[in-house]
Amino acid sequence: MTDSAVGDTLKPSRLSARDVLGVGAVGLRARRARVVLSALGIAIGIATMVAVVGLSESSRADLMARLDRLGTNLLTAEAGKDATGKDVTLPRNAVAMVERIGPVRHATGTGNVDARIRRSDLVPEERTAGVTTQAVRTDLLAALGGEVDKGAWLDPAGERLPVTVLGAVAADRLGITRTGETIMMNDVRVVVVGILEPLELVPNLDRVAMVGFPAAERYFGFDGHPTTVFERSTDASVEDVRAILARTISPGREGGVRVSRPSDALAAKAATDKGLTTLMLGLGAVALLVGGVGVANTMVVSVLERRREIGLRRSLGATRNAIRLQFLTESLLLSALGGATGALLGAAATYGFARVQGWTTVVPPWSLAGGLAATLLIGVIAGLYPAIRASRLHPTVALNAT
Template sequence: MSARLRLPDAVAVATAGLRARRTRTSLSALGIAIAVAAVVAVLGIAESAKADLLTQLGEQGNLLTVASAESVNGRTVSLPVTAAPMIARIPPVRTVTAVGSVDNIAVRRSRAIPKEQTGGMNVLATQASLPTTMSAHMLLGRFLDATAERYPVVVLGYEAAKILGIASLAVPTPILLGDHWFTVAGVLAPVAVAPEIDVAALISFGQAAQVFGRTAGPSRIYLRADPDQVADVAAVLTATTVPDGKDDVQVRHPSDLLVARIAAKGAFVGLFLGLGGIALLIAGVGVANIMVISVLERRGEIGLRRALGARRGHVAAQFLLESTLLTAIGGVLGVGLGVLATAIAARLGGDPVAIPPEAPLAGLAAALLVGALAGWYPALRAARLSPVEALRTL
């Protein structure tokens, strides 16, 4: 009557081997866990960031911009003064706001800073409707209102505030625009579809005219249209902005920037997944090495089992199952760590936590596959041991 090895018995024998060498088992499982956590975290963090970008894309998909396609001596040619009111009359247009470049004005904290050190910041004249049209939010303070037309107050974009080192408005904070002092009234949150706003110091058109003598029309117009009629509105914007057709204008979808970011994140996911796969492969080689050592150390046990009737297949199954269980433990731990890392990264980045269901499954499946491959050679080597030679080590 041939000997049989039941699955519960095989599992008991395999787990006994793992429990007998707990430190070695823990370190080997930790290597697998780190690699699996990296794979799960890459997929989870990328999906969370993509979910945030898709949300923004849905919010900003009906935003359009109109700007002059020409420039003279590095300065943008202004649009007609009547452009914004004319665009606002297009029936599907919901909101309109305009900004105007105030050229060659340095933004500084003090006169000790040379005017040439601009830090990439610029000054824009803007209307009070900008936050509504751009779906922008205030981080600090308030946006420009009707009083800003008469008083020297400024709102900073997110990056401009960082460059100037302004993190609080608990006390009045003056900055220099050119040679004139303006009081900071607020700081905008990042505007993903308009990077030019993030690095700008925003003042009213009234102050731009009164202080800097700017009386030209806007340099750029932002508008929101009914989502179902964005293409129709875009088709008539050029003719509406310059009815005489003498000037050339550009009509753009700022949401194209978000689409490009989504594509870029997808490209980086493949790169980091490759690195995670390499880490998992290295961890698998470590498991294979540990299992070979385990076979050498347990030759006496193998010989005794063979002498008591265990077949070659039983011995091979024991070590193959032991290797697979070891990586399964690491895989489960790695999935948990990957999910935790994703949640922390999403919270810090302000993104929704979005983990694709296939990420934990792929991580666990990869761990089991690595365990099976890593245990194949040690199991085969253990099965080939002669009972007589193995018993000599007792």
């Protein structure tokens, strides 16, 4: 009996969607170990892609929250070199000059102090532990949005005394864990009255021991000229203030004043993270492609092993379309199993890592939907050839296969 005769003799019945899923699931249940291994390749690819997107979005959300908290309206102006290569000295009244700019809400400054810092007088002078000294104003902490971890910040009385507030890194390098301890600045014994939390916008101050302007002039020969001016203005006027800040501080020598926006470093980090995310998504796509090849290989082997089953079904009236649909459904179910598992693993990895980092967990719904859609596409592509090959098997040849 020919293939066409079989189709004419037995009237094919239509399979419902439930029947198609049932028939497709039978093939997967019969080869569980192979199915798990094949689905694993898909799962790894989807988990990688979901986790990369989730971690990137979680990191970006944390960064935006930090920027909102710290503000993007802080500008710094630092003394540099003029056109002839000479060091520019900012005027003593630089802060007062900046405060005259209309949109400026707050201005303050710091100055470099030539004072070697040692843990005690028993430590040689050359061993400074990488900690420098800065003269600061009492309004610095408020302008930068910093917080004190231990002790207190400088007050109008403390800024005139031999006392210091240490940045977080400076305290760690000097081995200072509590206030009331003393350190040596040149030959002057100075009392530590406070330790700061890390300053996210101005991390270079984390490695600094800070003393008041009057104390720096009295005990360490500070000349009173600031080397860095910080200012905060209204958000809408940041760029306008930036354009005139150097000229206001040092008229005629504005080329030697470097103006920067500390929040730009955080924004640049977000751009860098975005590029890294794209790279990692590419690696995830490669893993997904490898998983798709594994699914295709599994389905081809399945067709070869089940030729008798295919021949029997064809002899009982199953059409070529029904055979194609059966194996295509198996491929889709196999891919969907891997995709769903990968999406759960990726979301779990995102949640775990974000919790460790203290971030808000963000898993965009589109990443899960996109991952599952990619999975189904891989399932169709991987299962198409095996399904067509199965449907072309002649019933007689299939039944006689060994």
